[in-house]
Amino acid sequence: MENSISRDLQKFMDKFQPNKFKLMNNGIEIRGISDIHNTISFAKHLIDRMELNLKVNHNADMVGYGAFEVNNCE
16 A cells, blocks of 8 residues: 555545544545435536545445545546
């Protein structure tokens, strides 16, 4: 696993302030979200507004534990 966090991802984390997250090779997985739809919408809005080179990923498997990913765009 890569030890450094991209500048864009760090900016996102500073503004979004996730309480629970897992660091991954290409981003973070944010966990424990009760209102997943609104939280994902907010994350996407924040990424657009700050013009960050990040993307939000979410799939059905993540619903069970209220999670989504924010990854660096390659």
